[in-house]
Amino acid sequence: MTEHKGEMLSWQIVNGAIELGLHREPCNEIGSAMLEELEQFAGALPELMKGAHALILHSARPAGFCAGADLRELYQRARGMEKAEALRGVRDFLERIHHVMNAIDALPLTTIAAVHGVTFGGGFELALVCDIIIADRMTRFCFPELRLGLIPGFGGIPRLKRDLGNAVVRDLLLTGRGFNVMKAQQIGLVSQIAAEGEALRVARATASQVGKFDRATTAAAKKFVKPIPYEELKQEIDIFCDLYAQPAVEEGLRRFVENEGPQPYLP
Amino acid sequence: MPALDQTLDEVLNLAAAHFKVPREKLAPDDDFFKTLGIDSLQALDLLTRLEHHFRIELPDYELQGVSDFRTLAERIQSRL
Numbered sequence: 001m002t003e004h005k006g007e008m009l010s011w012q013i014v015n016g017a018i019e020l021g022l023h024r025e026p027c028n029e030i031g032s033a034m035l036e037e038l039e040q041f042a043g044a045l046p047e048l049m050k051g052a053h054a055l056i057l058h059s060a061r062p063a064g065f066c067a068g069a070d071l072r073e074l075y076q077r078a079r080g081m082e083k084a085e086a087l088r089g090v091r092d093f094l095e096r097i098h099h100v101m102n103a104i105d106a107l108p109l110t111t112i113a114a115v116h117g118v119t120f121g122g123g124f125e126l127a128l129v130c131d132i133i134i135a136d137r138m139t140r141f142c143f144p145e146l147r148l149g150l151i152p153g154f155g156g157i158p159r160l161k162r163d164l165g166n167a168v169v170r171d172l173l174l175t176g177r178g179f180n181v182m183k184a185q186q187i188g189l190v191s192q193i194a195a196e197g198e199a200l201r202v203a204r205a206t207a208s209q210v211g212k213f214d215r216a217t218t219a220a221a222k223k224f225v226k227p228i229p230y231e232e233l234k235q236e237i238d239i240f241c242d243l244y245a246q247p248a249v250e251e252g253l254r255r256f257v258e259n260e261g262p263q264p265y266l267p
Numbered sequence: 268m269p270a271l272d273q274t275l276d277e278v279l280n281l282a283a284a285h286f287k288v289p290r291e292k293l294a295p296d297d298d299f300f301k302t303l304g305i306d307s308l309q310a311l312d313l314l315t316r317l318e319h320h321f322r323i324e325l326p327d328y329e330l331q332g333v334s335d336f337r338t339l340a341e342r343i344q345s346r347l
Contacts, residue, residue: 026308067308117308118308138316142327177326177328178311178326180319182318263330263331264307
C-alpha cells in the first residue's frame, strides 16, 4: 500500500520520498489509535521502500509537529483498573511504540523530520528517530516528563545520549525546560532551520538531494554512523514502568488532565 | 540594556501584531490569555516569538503562573 489516508496519519510517495503526515487534532497526541496507524505504517514500509530513497515525517496540524503521548488517554484508561493491569497496558504500549520507532530508526533510507511548533515529549522522540531534523523557526522542543514524575518513554533518552553531549542531555531532561530552534541548532540537534511554514519544503529539497546518491552507499554509511542503542531502549521501558507504578505519577497525571486553567499543569 | 518600560512596550507591540489585536486595547496589567484570547499552545508560540525578538532564552517554567504582560516583561528583562 503506497498511499494511505487514515484518521490520524497519511502517507504517500512524492518524488521518491515517502511522506508520512500526522494530522490528529489538536496536536498529534500519540494514543492507542495513533499507535495502531503507526504500526500500519511500519508494516507498509517494506513495500514503500521499493520506490523511495528517503522518508519525511511532518505534521499538518498548525500547533506543531506532535505534543507527545496522549496523557488523557493514559490517565483515563488506567482509572478503574488494578495497578498491575494498568502497568501491563503501559508496558505493552511502550513495547509496541518502540517497535515502530526502532523500525524507522533502522531504515536504510535517509529519514528527515520536518518539524514546527510544539515538538514535545513523544513528539520530540519521534523526531529523534530520524537522521536529520529540519525545524521551522517557531519550533519548540521539550521533554517535560520529569515534571510529571516520569521519564521519556518512547526511546528519547537513549537517542538523545546517542546524538548529543551528556551535559546537554542532563540539562534538557533534568530541568524539563522547553527550548527554541536556535538553541536546538546550537546543541547540534537541528540540522537546518527553515522559515515559518517552510520546513516541509526544505525537507523535500534535502530529500531530493540525497536521492542523487547510490542507495546502497547511503545504507552502508547510515549503518556505520547511526548505531541503535537497543539495550538502553529496553532499560528505558523498565525504568519508565518502575516510575509509572509510583503514586506520585497518578496524582501528577490527574492534575494534568483535570487542570482547567489556561496553563497546563507542569510544575 | 533597555529600560523595563521599553521591554514592556515591545512585548505589547509584538503580541498585538501577531495576534491581530489593536495595540491600544492591550494594557500592561491585562491577563494576556484573556485579552489575546489565546490557549496554552498559543502562549508557547508567543514565548518563542519573544525569545527570537529579544534574542534570549526564557524557560517556560519561569512563566508558570504568569499571565500579565508586565510580569512577562520583567521575566524577559531579567534575561537581557
